[in-house]
Amino acid sequence: QKEVEQNSGPLSVPEGAIASLNCTYSDRGSQSFFWYRQYSGKSPELIMFIYSNGDKEDGRFTAQLNKASQYVSLLIRDSQPSDSATYLCAARIQGAQKLVFGQGTRLTINP
């Protein structure tokens, strides 16, 4: 079992709708979670991080964490074509420096 799992997609969402990206993790020692966006041919860029159970909002993005279910999600409201990218979920175990990445979900926003 992979430590961080994501549905590879592709996930297709109409423009203006909510895109929902999901991630599960296996190590209960994981303490902090990160969402990266990666455009084709580019390197990943950090868009959200979350440490505590519940929701964290930043503009059109909301990260959700449920440690009991070992589940992290990213919601993108009012999806734009520029949101089309691969989204990587990553987890960090407490005390460790390295991040463990999921395989990424490819998201396409259709105009």
Added chain:
Amino acid sequence: DVKVTQSSRYLVKRTGEKVFLECVQDMDHENMFWYRQDPGLGLRLIYFSYDVKMKEKGDIPEGYSVSREKKERFSLILESASTNQTSMYLCATKGEVYGYTFGSGTRLTVV
């Protein structure tokens, strides 16, 4: 903003060559990482370093070595390049609080 610079964007090398990939960061971060990214396999950790002259193996260190003589520079070395090392190589640095900041990546082709 943290700047992570990888010396080459694209590189073509011959099988058996010794290859050096350089990464330089300007924010005095202690932790630096080398990943490779391949379609369907996601980001895989090769090596990381948490201090000058310190290194730790990641998940796929075989065929690679690293050097960190100065805090700002972390080099990945392919001792004898092989075609299965054709990949996108990503360097990252980590500060105290947030996740990684990635360099722009080096797309290496071994022929």
